[in-house]
Amino acid sequence: MLRLAVASLAGTAIEFYDFFVYGTAAALVLGPLFFPAFSPLAGTLAAFATFGAGFVARPLGSVLFGHLGDRRGRRPVLVLSLLLTGASTVAVGCLPSYGSIGVAAPALLLVLRFLQGLGLGGEWGGAVLLTAEHAPPGRRALWSSFPQVGPAFGFVLANGVMLALSATLSDAEFARWGWRVPFWAAGALALAGLWLRSSLAESPRFLEIDDHARVPFVEVVRHHGRLVLLTAGALAAGYAVFYAVTTWSLAYATERLGVSRTVMLTCVMAAVVVKASLTPFMAVLGDRYGRRPMCLTGCAACCLWMFPMVALLATGQPLLMFLGILGALVSFITMFAVIAAYLPELYEARVRCTGAAVGYNLGGVLGGALTPIVATALAEHSGRVPWSVGVYLTGVALLSLACFALLPETRPVSVPAVEPATS
Template identity: 80%
Template sequence: MTRLAAASLAGTAVEFYDFFVYGTAAALVLGPLFFPTFSPLAGSLAAFGTFGIGFIARPLGSVVFGHIGDRYGRRPVLFLSLFLTGFATVAVGCVPSYATIGAAAPVLLLVLRFLQGLGLGGEWGGAVLLTVEHAPARRRVLWSSFPQMGPSLGFLLANGVMLALSAGLTDAEFRSWGWRIPFWGAGLLAAGGLLLRSSLAETPQFQEMGERAKLPLAEVVRDHWRLVLLTAGALSVGYAVFYAVTTWALAYATEHLGVSRTVMLVCIMAAVAVKGALTPVSALLADRYGRRPLCLAGCTACALWMFPLIALLQTGEPLLMFAGVLVALLAFITMFAVIAAYLPELYEPRVRCTGAAVGYNLGGVLGGALTPIVATALARGEGPPWGVAAYLTGIALLSLGCFALLPETRPVLEPAEAGAEAAPA
């Protein structure tokens, strides 16, 4: 289990590094470089629009790779998705700016961002099922929380590289070529991830499966459409909160509040580091008390914290901004440390890769794709952007209602079973 968890963690870290480095670049440089004929506000909206394309591609990726995972095994998904995302990310770093090739530049950017999202849409399902279908039932959430720590590591790595380049280069050098270096580095990371995954075995549950679904998506739509919609709505708040504080807040603080780019990146990275370290704590609580109670608690915390978050960001004080972001991310991880086990448990094994991944990535469209765009539009006036707080609170309440309608899935073990599983866990 340790080797499997490490491999799934490394893979999701690389995949989310690729995805996050684009979000940081969109917040800092992509608007002026690829949409120079737009006003500053329109340029930011256009850059975040290309960012959102990745989320729109993710459900399609979950369908394509989910079909592969349910028909041919979880293992092939891990290789194909990582290769596709790594290739697209390196290619983004090679796209000339608008000044060089004109309108072809933003078009290429859109295509490559779409491919990034396609690969990431398949990655999550494969990485999560690798641990979920190997793990003992009593510690299933704990082991499946390892791939959920991958986004934190990927975010820290992506923004750490961006921070180092931003601090070490002049603004002109960073905007000219420095921002491309993190994209090129994705090739080395993807190669290392593929090497690490080369020795992984197929999951026992897939090997023991009897008849496999011929068209997994058709079965999911026919038999589990309500479950897909509920999980997508439930997860939308997690995406909305995470990308509000890591992408929109970065752009807002640097452009509207005059906060240094370096200071804001450090605040966000420190909060993400704490969030990643505490992910196993939420997982252990979910193994002990159930999946649904943790998700409901996280949603409630998000709903209560959005207005204080905006108030703390508006101060422009680093410690207060850090506190606002940290509490928001802790509320987020209370839910998202759990859903890696929760979503697959909601589906039967024959359509699990497709069903769990589609629900997870549709939540990304609802919460992640729109949030930076909507928040940027709502924050364009003078004064604190309370409209952003109201928007995020509304999404939190929607997700709370969806989680309330989902069943609990924590396995109830007999005393003999619990004792037998305690030792390997």
């Protein structure tokens, strides 16, 4: 289990590194390079729009790779999704800017971001299911939390590279070639991930299935459509909160408040490290007290923290900004530490790869794709403190809270042995 969990963690870290490095670049540099005819605000919004294209592609990747995972196995999904995401990320780093090839540059950027999202849409389902279906029921949330730690590692790695380059290069050097280096590094990381995953065993639960769904997505829509919509709505708050603090806040603090890139990246990275360290602890609580109570608690905390968070961000003071971001991420991980066990347990095994992944990634569309764009537009028309962003995030959290309230508990409960009757 440890070897499998570490391999899953490494794989999700690499795939999410690819995804996050784009988000950081979109917040810091892609607008002027690929949309130079726009105003600074419009350029940032356009860059965030290409960022959102990756989220739109993720449910499609879930359908495509979910079909493969439910028909052919969880293991092939891990290899193919990693290849697609890694190759498209390296290609972004090689893409000429608008000044070199004109309008073709943003068009190709959009296509490559779409392919990134397509690969990531398949990654999560394969990595989580391979771990969850190997894990003993009483520790399923704990072992399944390892792939959930992977995104934090990917985020820290992506932003750490960006931070090092931002601190050592001039603004002109960073804009000319420095931002490309993290994208090129994705190629080496993808090869490392393929090596780690080359010897993983197929899920024993998948091997037990003798009636594979002919078209898993059709079966999911027909028999589990309500469940997919509820899980998507439930997860929207987590995505909205995470991308508000890791993507929108970078653009807001650097462009509106004049905070340096180095300071802001350091604040966000420090909070993500704390979040990662808390993930196994929250997962253990999920094994003990249940998946649904943890999700309801985390979602309620998001409802209560969004206004304090934007107020702390608006101070421009590093320590206060860090505390605002940390509170949001702790609320987020209270939910998402158990999601890797919760979602697969909601679906029957024959359509689990498709159902869990589609619900998870539809939540990304609802919460992650729009949040940087909406928050940027709202903050532009707000005063010093962007209260309207707090209203938006609280509204999303309330929607998710209602959806979680309608979902059932799935934590396995041990059944006491029945004593034999005596005559």
